[in-house]
Amino acid sequence: MSVSFRATLLTLAAAMFAAGCTVGPDYRGAPQVAGNAIDTGKFPRAGEGTDSQTPRVADWWHALGDTQLDGLIESALKQSPDIRVARARVRQARAGLAGNKANLFPTVAVDAATLRTRSPNLSALSGQGSSNAGRGPLSLYIAAFDASWEIDLFGGTRRSIEAASAEADAADAQLADAHVQLAAEVAQAYITLREQQESLAHLTSSEQLEAEMFELTQQRRARGVASQLEVERLMTQLDNTRAQMSPVQASIAESLDQLAMLTGRSPGTLDAELSAPKPLPGVPETVAVGDPGALLKSRPDIRAAERRLASSTAQIGVRKADWFPKLSLLGSLGFAATDPSHLARKENGTWMTLPRLQWNILDFGRVAAGVEGAEGGRDEAEASYESVVLKALRDADVALSRYGHQREHVVVLRRVEASAERASTLQQQRYRAGTASMLEWLDVERTRVVAQQSRISGDADLLKDFVSLQKSLGLGWQSSAAPAS
DSSP, X not given: OOHHHHHHHHHHHHHHHHTTOOOSOOOOOOXXXXXXXXXXXXXXXXXXXXXXXXXOSSOGGGGGOOHHHHHHHHHHHHHOHHXXXXXXXXXXXXXXXXXXXXXXXXXXXXXXXXXXXXXXOHHHHHXXXXXXXXXXXXXXXXXXXXXXXXXXXXXXXXXXXXXXHHHHHHHHHHHHHHHHHHHHHHHHHHHHHHHHHHHHHHHHXXXXXXXXXXXXXXXXXXXXXXXXXXXXXXXXXXXXXXXXXXXXXXXXXXXXXXXXXXXXXXXXXXXXXXOSOOOOOOOOSOEEOOOHHHHHHHOHHHHHHHHHHHHHHHHHHHHHGGGSOEEEEEEEEEEEESSGGGTTOGGGEXXXXXEEEEOOOOOTTHHHHHHHHHHHHHHHHHHHHHHHHHHHHHHHHHHHHHXXXXXXXXXXXXXXXXXXXXXXXXXXXXXXXTSSOHHHHHHHHHHHHHHHHHHHHHHHHHHHHHHHHHHHTTOOOOOTTSOOO
């Protein structure tokens, strides 16, 4: 074994031994935030209609029992451009991780070339005889294998892999968060559409009743039983009801286009499917909300913030590795011959090895500045993580409070509507019999319409609060890497 070959082996062995060293802080996990909220094991605003059972992370919309809503959300999760954007970012992050992992291994290149040349006639150029005439065309065939390998002596490459892996996990979490946001947005738009359609249906019913009463009053006026003032008042009430219908119809068209856009379709595509009115879905009797500890695990934005913190911590090690020497191994094995059939002959072979040690011992603070910047990035990511956790706990608590109070509010609104319906029926009978004035009936009818619209809005708001609660708990994402419950 030659001395140079033994030296190369010793250098390589020393490099392998030194490669076990990894500089920079090891990631120990995210800091504890709002420990008192976690320790209590429950949300302070969780009230009647909720339980502490851990909810399923996916498909919460099935609890509403509306197959059209199920289809719209599932279609949106497959076709929405926003979801495709998030998926593309996951692919980019995973490709970056694969590229960083490849940096641990040598780079090998193959070169092949053909050189054809002719030397000049130096005798002719100097004015002498032709005995030194130039040589005719010469062909040279070259084949070579080149390899280079930077040994990861102090773990800079491994820290880069660690950072890229955390970024890929963060991209996965952001895709899951896009699922959460989109599912909630589709549900909110669908509930709004059904609310508008139900409101329009009730306005249409009121308009028909008022038109009937207007016709009856005109007949009574013709017989001299009713006054012109009563006719004018009923006409005003009828026109006012008709005026309320046009904005609702415009809002229905807007909601249809909004749902089409959310599901990745062009405006008007869903008109035939959703234009027929349908009652609002009902909320379940109880809602599983889990506890604050489960919230930290289920919300994708919290996981994304934690993974970014891990990535920024690894970046400190990447920067610190620049303080230490870098060892590269370069090697080349080649053959050259004037005849391609002679390339493989031993005497035509060449080889070269070059261990290279590089160390920037004087950089005027460049590396220190890079380390300081990385540490600042880590501190920023840590503060961002704490902010995301606190906002998530706030969102869940507010959503629970609103949902609980809205349930109570809807019970009252339904009692008011039932009472207004009974009063309107009785007053209508009295007016037809001539024992009540038109003004008395109009007052009761206006009260009925207002109570009816308030109840519709209350039911829709309860559904929207249910959706907001699911969103605040971080539910609605789907991932093959995570359990469904």
